[in-house]
Amino acid sequence: MGKIIHSALVFGALAVLLTSVHLFAEDTGKNYPQYRGGPARDAIARGETGLAKSWGERQPKQLWKNEMYEGYSGPVINDGKIYIMDYEPGPEKPGVDPKIAARQGTDLLQCLDLDTGKKFWEYRHPTDHTKNAKARPNEYGITRTTPAVTDKFAVFMTTEAEVICLDAQTGALAWQKNLITDYGTPYVEYYMCQNPLIDGDKVIVAPAGKGALMVAYDLATGEVKWTTPNTTNARLSHNSITAMDYKGTRIYLYVSHSGFHGVSADGKAMFFYPEWKAKGQNIPTPLVIGEDKIFVTGGYTVGSALLQLEGSPPGEMTVKEVYTRTEDEFATVMHPPILYNGFLYANHMYKDYVCMDLETNIKWRYGKDQSKTSFGGSPSLVADGMIYLVSENGTLLLIEPSPDKIIIKGQTKLVVSKKSLVRAPMAISNGKLLVRGYAEMYCLDVK
Numbered sequence: 001m002g003k004i005i006h007s008a009l010v011f012g013a014l015a016v017l018l019t020s021v022h023l024f025a026e027d028t029g030k031n032y033p034q035y036r037g038g039p040a041r042d043a044i045a046r047g048e049t050g051l052a053k054s055w056g057e058r059q060p061k062q063l064w065k066n067e068m069y070e071g072y073s074g075p076v077i078n079d080g081k082i083y084i085m086d087y088e089p090g091p092e093k094p095g096v097d098p099k100i101a102a103r104q105g106t107d108l109l110q111c112l113d114l115d116t117g118k119k120f121w122e123y124r125h126p127t128d129h130t131k132n133a134k135a136r137p138n139e140y141g142i143t144r145t146t147p148a149v150t151d152k153f154a155v156f157m158t159t160e161a162e163v164i165c166l167d168a169q170t171g172a173l174a175w176q177k178n179l180i181t182d183y184g185t186p187y188v189e190y191y192m193c194q195n196p197l198i199d200g201d202k203v204i205v206a207p208a209g210k211g212a213l214m215v216a217y218d219l220a221t222g223e224v225k226w227t228t229p230n231t232t233n234a235r236l237s238h239n240s241i242t243a244m245d246y247k248g249t250r251i252y253l254y255v256s257h258s259g260f261h262g263v264s265a266d267g268k269a270m271f272f273y274p275e276w277k278a279k280g281q282n283i284p285t286p287l288v289i290g291e292d293k294i295f296v297t298g299g300y301t302v303g304s305a306l307l308q309l310e311g312s313p314p315g316e317m318t319v320k321e322v323y324t325r326t327e328d329e330f331a332t333v334m335h336p337p338i339l340y341n342g343f344l345y346a347n348h349m350y351k352d353y354v355c356m357d358l359e360t361n362i363k364w365r366y367g368k369d370q371s372k373t374s375f376g377g378s379p380s381l382v383a384d385g386m387i388y389l390v391s392e393n394g395t396l397l398l399i400e401p402s403p404d405k406i407i408i409k410g411q412t413k414l415v416v417s418k419k420s421l422v423r424a425p426m427a428i429s430n431g432k433l434l435v436r437g438y439a440e441m442y443c444l445d446v447k
Helices: 007-011 013-017 098-102 179-183
Strands: 061-067 076-078 081-088 106-113 119-126 153-157 162-167 173-178 197-199 202-205 214-218 224-228 242-246 249-255 260-264 269-273 287-289 293-298 303-311 317-325 338-340 343-348 352-356 362-366 380-383 386-390 395-400 407-413 427-429 432-436 440-445
Touching (some): 197 242, 242 287, 249 293, 269 303
Antiparallel strands (some): 076 081, 081 106, 153 162, 202 214, 287 293, 303 317, 380 386, 427 432
């Protein structure tokens, strides 16, 4: 096993603190308006009720299916409207390599009707990926960021690190910012993967460039409310910001290539922990556990760790390591675990879906040995006490949470694109589950 500190704490106080509900987690009702649901980033849809507890012969009804361009941007839902990002490749040009021409395309934000899938409006933003020397060809799609919405505004990050805010009802431009020109945000090889965070009246993002570690914009106007200086020379990763409340202080958590950062709600750097940092394309957001603990994980040799915050804001804060785990013991590449009823449900690398206790002891696993398919990069969420999990090839499972064994209460197969890579986060509202495949999106009735 990896390094363990204070194991008695893990089995004692942690057992009390670890529940399915973050102490600060906002209830978004029937909406699912941000990446993994809301500022807590916990993938628990608390407003959903009346969903089927088993499928049996009555499979989920497919309400509609929309064709999309290739990508991994996930949908969000607010007031019966879907918001999702897409990328339209540039047209072929005489004498130009088709792969180069495809990278001179258009970022799209679409607003769709949840009931029918029909388009209300579409915002088009031309972009030129040939300026990004690190950018890979389109073999893995381009879009990876999930929007954030309120009743009035829809915010998304373009593939080249621009923050754009639109009128959520009409799609009219409210304001836009460029993190590369404003703060020196570096280009990344898999395009922008960070998901913007709306917290109250602010939009919080991490430029992680020379000019700022983190920045807060006024949601309505785009005015810069505060910036956090990048005194640690943090480098942009594919991580997204998570919010937590610690001893009455709102703190924004972010993992850069340089370490683990905590920033207060007024932009003050609260702590920096260089022992935990993103390697490769560290994607999973930090998972807040109880009042003072954070579970962090990542693939590409990163592994996992449970960290504990100490100190009292606004005074000095420190981070203590409770334990670490190697990649072989537990790590996930894309989606962070879901904490539900004191257990973690998560992808284990590119292999299995697992249930673990809070010391990452695996209680059960489900993957290629049992189902002939991979769950390594596939999404899951919890709604009305059930886990919805879709494999990378499009098999949707309904699972009753239990640490004793996997209890599958239903499954159905979606016809996904040839590349068979279902990796985008799902969303749910009023019993309508959205599953984004590599080049299509499904809406299923799971009541």
